[in-house]
Amino acid sequence: xxxxxxxxxxxxxVYGVVLNDRGSVERMGAALxxxxxxxxxxxxxxxxxxxxxxxxDGAQVSLPDGAEKVEIGATVGxxxxxxxxxVAAQDAPACIASYVVAADLSLPHASYYRPAIREKCFDxxxxxxxxxxxSRVVDPAGLCVRTVINGVDADQFELASLVRSVPELLxxxxxxxxxxAGDVLLVGVKWQAPTAAPGDHVSVVSDVLGKIQFSIVxxxxxxxx
Amino acid sequence: MKRGRIYFNGAVHQVTLAEDGGVRLPDGTTLAxxxxxxxxxxxxxxxxxxxxxxADHARELAFKAPEQPLVFLKGPNALIGHRARTARPHDxxxxxxxxxxxxxxxxxxxxxxxxxxxxxxxxxxVANDYAIRDYLxxxxxxxxxxxxxxxxxxxxxxxxxxxxxPDPMNLALSTSVNGKVTQRxxxxxxxxxxxxxxxxxxxxxTLSPGDIILTGTPEGLANVVAGDEVATEIExxxxxxxxxxxxxxxxxxxx
Numbered sequence: 001x002x003x004x005x006x007x008x009x010x011x012x013x014v015y016g017v018v019l020n021d022r023g024s025v026e027r028m029g030a031a032l033x034x035x036x037x038x039x040x041x042x043x044x045x046x047x048x049x050x051x052x053x054x055x056x057d058g059a060q061v062s063l064p065d066g067a068e069k070v071e072i073g074a075t076v077g078x079x080x081x082x083x084x085x086x087v088a089a090q091d092a093p094a095c096i097a098s099y100v101v102a103a104d105l106s107l108p109h110a111s112y113y114r115p116a117i118r119e120k121c122f123d124x125x126x127x128x129x130x131x132x133x134x135s136r137v138v139d140p141a142g143l144c145v146r147t148v149i150n151g152v153d154a155d156q157f158e159l160a161s162l163v164r165s166v167p168e169l170l171x172x173x174x175x176x177x178x179x180x181a182g183d184v185l186l187v188g189v190k191w192q193a194p195t196a197a198p199g200d201h202v203s204v205v206s207d208v209l210g211k212i213q214f215s216i217v218x219x220x221x222x223x224x225x
Numbered sequence: 226m227k228r229g230r231i232y233f234n235g236a237v238h239q240v241t242l243a244e245d246g247g248v249r250l251p252d253g254t255t256l257a258x259x260x261x262x263x264x265x266x267x268x269x270x271x272x273x274x275x276x277x278x279x280a281d282h283a284r285e286l287a288f289k290a291p292e293q294p295l296v297f298l299k300g301p302n303a304l305i306g307h308r309a310r311t312a313r314p315h316d317x318x319x320x321x322x323x324x325x326x327x328x329x330x331x332x333x334x335x336x337x338x339x340x341x342x343x344x345x346x347x348x349x350x351v352a353n354d355y356a357i358r359d360y361l362x363x364x365x366x367x368x369x370x371x372x373x374x375x376x377x378x379x380x381x382x383x384x385x386x387x388x389x390x391p392d393p394m395n396l397a398l399s400t401s402v403n404g405k406v407t408q409r410x411x412x413x414x415x416x417x418x419x420x421x422x423x424x425x426x427x428x429x430x431t432l433s434p435g436d437i438i439l440t441g442t443p444e445g446l447a448n449v450v451a452g453d454e455v456a457t458e459i460e461x462x463x464x465x466x467x468x469x470x471x472x473x474x475x476x477x478x479x480x
Binding site: 013015018019036037038039041042043045046047048050051052053064065085112113114115116117118121122123176177178179180183 | 270271273295296297298299300301302303335360362363364365366367368369370373374375426428429430431432433
């Protein structure tokens, strides 16, 4: 038996959302109205990053056995300061205590049809930065996070490109489930985000929210549970 | 031993099953089941749920039983205790119950083999994993709008020690609506059994005490409406009662 790999201070539930940036929706294009989806999404497409995935700046993340690369879903997390239940868009900002820069790691999965638990819930796959008070974020739509892999810029995610803006996302998610104080909502990750492999060093950087750094390390071999 | 958590007289109490079938507080006071406000029997960690994990239910939904388990997750907002009310959106056409054996993890588990899996289980309880099929979409299906609604996963009343359930893979399950039995099955018919699921999940993630695995439901789904009393029961584990209530609005207007 060993201690759980959960060095981060996060204690609430972390939810994420896919297909919430216009670029990903455009790149998937007509596939969204073909099988197996058969229709464009109506509600936000959510997933859960459970407690075993939480990691902090400086993490060394090992991939599940057999995985050779991992997508780096650079994004921003909204940390709730009070419960959000059926909030109107104009009331949504008051529910947000702080923002964090975040990296949602996923094994590549081409399809969004079924929940991707093995791909998204392996240990250490949700790296969260230090919270920055919401009062310091003048306009969340102006936020941008860059992904840097081994010192080379790999991607950029601008919250101006969101399908549902931060207030609209909180309105629509809280329309069917309550987010509690301490819960985090990641505002979106790109479809087919850039990948890293064991040995790579990754940074996710925001001018306003700061930076997280982590390394991808080879799979842990079978160990005593 | 059967253990529960209730709210009574201004405080939360850990309770046990009394000899007369009631609820025993730590100070020896006993209450009738109906006198307590029941909470979920454990403080939930990660909540896993299985879809299509009974071959007959998969057939009922016109799916071939999967070769890989269909696992999805919920947040703690979904859970409510025994004898609570679950909101039914009044514009929903089809909301159904799902009687499920819930496995509660008792120790940190990583890379656990099937043969050792039972050593990591604290106990068992009953869950009713309601679904509102009107909101199904083919993205990360079953999507959270169907499966992670506030209070749509009643659980309890008791956490039954693992030692008291010698064979959790051979228990009768049933659901009754307003006293009439509508769903019957046995945990023998799970496609992916409990030891297999613990091996599968712990191969890529660390399970922790308080994590809960809802193991899926057999066939026998039926629509339920506001005012219905739904009782999900598992042999030796417990009988979980839930009441459906009308909810004024289902969701935000934009979706």
